[in-house]
Amino acid sequence: MKAAKDGSGAMRKALLLVGSPRGAKSASRMLGGYLMGKLEAGGMETAEMTAAAALQSTENQHRTHKAVDAAELVVVAFPLYVDGLPAPLVQALELIADRRKGSLPASPVAGPRVQRVAAVVQCGFPEARQNEAALAIVRQFAKEAGFEWAGGLAMGMGGAVTGKPLDKAGGMVRNVVKALDLAAAALLEGRDIPEEAAALMGKRLMPTWLYTFMGNRGMKRSAKKHGVLKRANARPYE
Numbered sequence: 001m002k003a004a005k006d007g008s009g010a011m012r013k014a015l016l017l018v019g020s021p022r023g024a025k026s027a028s029r030m031l032g033g034y035l036m037g038k039l040e041a042g043g044m045e046t047a048e049m050t051a052a053a054a055l056q057s058t059e060n061q062h063r064t065h066k067a068v069d070a071a072e073l074v075v076v077a078f079p080l081y082v083d084g085l086p087a088p089l090v091q092a093l094e095l096i097a098d099r100r101k102g103s104l105p106a107s108p109v110a111g112p113r114v115q116r117v118a119a120v121v122q123c124g125f126p127e128a129r130q131n132e133a134a135l136a137i138v139r140q141f142a143k144e145a146g147f148e149w150a151g152g153l154a155m156g157m158g159g160a161v162t163g164k165p166l167d168k169a170g171g172m173v174r175n176v177v178k179a180l181d182l183a184a185a186a187l188l189e190g191r192d193i194p195e196e197a198a199a200l201m202g203k204r205l206m207p208t209w210l211y212t213f214m215g216n217r218g219m220k221r222s223a224k225k226h227g228v229l230k231r232a233n234a235r236p237y238e
């Protein structure tokens with residue numbers, strides 16, 4: 001694919017900011033990574049960083065600011081934590097917003113004229129709508145930090161896709177793949193993520209009873225492995 005350039009002749013760049021601490025196993029990274037792959041196939045240059053790494057040192061904070069300044073599109077991919085964003089991601093977004101608002105000494109260098117933020121969020125509960133407040137938080141970040149909001153995708157049943165590359169996760173993720181393909185096509189054209197993509201992403205991956213059954217089985221296996229299966233229903237404070 002021919003490299004895509006912006007109006008000034010520079011490469012079009014997209015940055016993936018991953019909010020999960022789970023590394024390679026992260027469902028957020030897997031979804032965000034697939035989207036980045038599609039953007040790259042469409043000619044954009046892509047880069048990836050985790051929120052934790054972005055905060056790790058002053059040097060990394062500078063790298064983050066530089067990468068954000070250069071990006072035409074920042075995709076924030078994260079798991080839902082307690083109906084909100086994981087704490088390191090909140091901190092990283094605050095750092096970016098503070099600098100862009102001029103509250104930090106180093107002011108942003110000139111980058112692409114229009115900069116956009118999109119979000120991909122997924123959660124452990126079966127319903128995608130659990131993520132609505134978290135998406136609204138990222139939209140508010142975009143507004144306060146001077147980005148255009150390009151829209152978001154929200155998925156439930158995140159536990160079902162953990163650790164598997166999307167192209168190896170089978171028919172269960174067909175709607176997710178379609179949603180991300182549609183989103184990538186729109187973002188490449190400078191359009192917002194379409195409603196159709198958001199609706200496909202929000203579809204259940206499997207019947208709720210099956211997801212709950214598998215989740216419970218996984219929890220029991222884990223409890224057994226750690227020798228606490230018999231105490232799994234303990235209520236020590238009652």
Ligand SMILES: Cc1cc2nc3c(=O)[nH]c(=O)nc-3n(C[C@H](O)[C@H](O)[C@H](O)COP(=O)(O)O)c2cc1C
Pocket residue numbers: 020021022025026027028029078079080081082083084122123124125126130157158159162
């Ligand atoms: C501290 C913590 C809080 C969580 N809070 C929620 C929650 O409020 N609602 C929910 O549906 N899932 C919640 N989850 C589940 C994660 O969103 C889910 O496991 C997700 O798939 C993890 O994504 P990742 O692999 O990218 O880290 C929570 C998980 C953790 C570890």
